[in-house]
Amino acid sequence: MQKNLKYKWATIVITILICLYGIIGLPKSKDELVANWNRNIRLGLDLKGGSHLVLQVQVQDAFKAEADRVIERIKEDLRRAGINYVAMDRNDPNSIETADQIQINIKGIPSERSGDFRRIISEEYQAWNLTPVNSTDYRMTMKPTEAITLRRDTVERSMRTIESRIDGLGLTEPVVQQRQRTDGEGEILVQLPGVDDPARIKQILQTAAMLELYEVKDGPFPSQEAARAKHGGVLPLNTKLVRQQPRGGDTAEAWYLLARTPVITGRDLRNARPSQDEFGKWETEFTLTQDARNRFARFTEANIGNRLAIVLDNQVRSAPTIQNRIEDQGRITGAASQQEAADLALVLRAGSLPASIVYLEERTVGPSLGADSIQQGFFAGIVGLIAVILVMLVYYRKAGINATVTLVLNAIILIAALAYFEAVLTLPGIAGIILTVGMAVDSNVLIFERIREELREGKAIMAAIEAGFNKAFLTIIDTHVTTVVSCAFLFIFGTGPVRGFAVTLVIGLVANLFTAVFVSRTMFETSLARKRQMTSLSI
């Protein structure tokens, strides 16, 4: 018995030490203790303040862009093969669900060239299925496997872009993750601790940041009609009209006629940074990669005196005249502030988004509210705990000490487990803790009441304790397993907050089996072992 007790106490002490180490480490000073505590106990955004954003990648944009690229290439191929066509366009799926219903309609292929046409399409465009509508018209649809790949790639590329933009902001401990749900494809969760006004960050994340440099063919024109009128009603081959970005207060439109294919795209950028021009105005400077540098040099040399349009997100930012051969530098002017120039540099460095994004959810807890919640929640918790302990001590006398020790120990193990699992404590997590405390109290009460019953039946103290623990244990196991079973389902089928509840509760219940049953029993046995001739039990 004595030796047995020693082992039991050793187990208990080692457990406590491991837990304390997990919570506060090995502090050498009071400051270090506080710092370790703050590092190990991770509070959720709802408690410490910060922004939580859920955004959705509009994958249909990528499908449309892909279809546009394919149309351009087919036109080029047909031109080279000398095959005429009347019209070529795509449909306009406008939701994520309908993205893979993208189709390209090709009309008016002469029936005598249909063989050549089919050969070109089937050889060059293997991602697409070609279906004839009638003898001259065709429809192209994307193969399902390709559609799945495109969907996944779009979401992954968007996520990487968003990640690198967030990284560029230099925030502390941001989280960017894809939401793992079957039907929530394309949802990305961004958590930004300590950010209480996410407006600027939302703007940064939402910017497509598609930079392109084009040769200016003609312009500017005051309207699209004016541009068409000058060229006899139709746009010249391989050109497009792009609007100039409206400047503050200036409502006059300006349209440029640009070459269809860009000279330089965002992928050719090596770096971008904010800078000031000679008048102190903010702008964003960019440098090109080695490969693009040669191309750009050749182009500018051949086009001295012509204009070059800098197009950002399908709007002309500026259209300077090429003065001389430029190798690898360019600048985007017109930033309103240093911040704006720096933000643009940031998004250019991080790369462009393959599809637009929409915000589905935004939750921002200001730091003051978080601080209040912690303080009030903590205070309420302490008041509740003290009330429970007092009642237990009065009602169960010395056995109440057992209950108090087990309750406190339970809390320590629970907090330590959260620290070791790097779990985050949120409001629903606190709900889990409250139920844990409730069930821990219940376990103690069950055991004590059972021991009292056994004593009333006239059993010896030793036997009463033994029987009390054994009988109550069966009940405790049933209540605990039932709750763990339900937690498993909550974890599998629930979302974030519900899962937080389930995780905390399961940890608490396992801790409770250890404290209320094992630790409490060891305490009873120890007090019995000390006084062999105990005639009454304080319970």
Add this chain to the structure above:
Amino acid sequence: MELFKNTNFDFLGKKWPFIIGSLVLLAVSLGSLVIKGGPRYGIDFKGGALMYVRFVEQPPTDRIRSALSARIPGEISVQDISGTSEVIVTTELRSERELAEARRQMVETFAATFGSQEGKLDFNNAGDQAIVDRLRDPLQRAGVGMSEQELQGLAQRLTDFRDTPPRSGLVRSLDDLSAVQGVTPQVLSVIKSEMYAAPFAIRNVEMVGPKIGAELRRQAIMATLYALGGMLVYIAFRFEWIYGVAAVLAVFHDTIVTIGLFSIFNEEISLTVVAALLTLVGYSMNDTIVIFDRIRENLKVHRRESLHAIINSSINQTLSRTVMTSGLTFLTVLALFLFGGPVLRGFAFALVVGILVGTYSSIFVASPILVFWHDFQEKRKRATPAAGAAARESARRPSVKSFR
């Protein structure tokens, strides 16, 4: 100290008033839900924008409401948080596109209603970076040399000062800032020339698009139903299937009554309230199992007694434990309700109600179901004469699986 020593209340004998009471409570809850067209979902489950705004003085809710409805379409609610100078403002969001604009519109409306100072920055609603950007040049002009790092530190200290209680996000006057380390009279005069302190501060913003709202709602319901199913199967396996059914029905009773009370008091069901409901389910289930466990044990020992008597004595034997546990848990939850602050209030309210109802239902809902089922079986067996004496014997003494 012992409160209940060998009690012998006839709980099941007095079951009818309670069963009728339960049925009335259920009918009232369901009635309220039907009349109001389902529970009042918070923005978590239906989509919408919600803001906590703190004011220097008692906020004029009517003025806020009319100012907001002049600018923002759809249903708008402005609710006082009792005992504080805070309001909760909620507005509708009919599509994901509105989400991007909602916050800016609300902030602008508040600024316009409660006075903004042209060209100055509102200190109470500004972030660190905005303050740094605002002060950098003026401080330099005023001859206060500060490195970028020092400036960042100053802004951080200013916002920390603002955000800690008792100010909790709102300084009444910029003069209060002189208590912050590093704010010399010179710095303070720069601060006052560049910023002003609006009489309100936005402490919390939640915006949920309608699509995600519907999704969250579906998921919370499914997760809870699966969890209930899991518990039913486990209890059926450990006891008998009717025990599982009785326990789950009792928990259902509790959940519906609590949701009904939320509906009657016009409280909103949010994600936190769902967490509270899950807690209540766990608690009520725990309570029921403790009594069932005792019934199972007594059935083995007292084979001669009727089920009615066994259940009654089981409830009596566990009564002391029931009262202690419920009372103690109730204490914790009550502390949370009284001192936990506005964020936790809905949550604590659900638990206060839940513990009372959960304790009650174990005794007066779950246990009577066992008796009813047993009586029903007995009647059926008597109705079939072929079953004979053996059936009667087994009917008098219900079968019970032994411990595993």
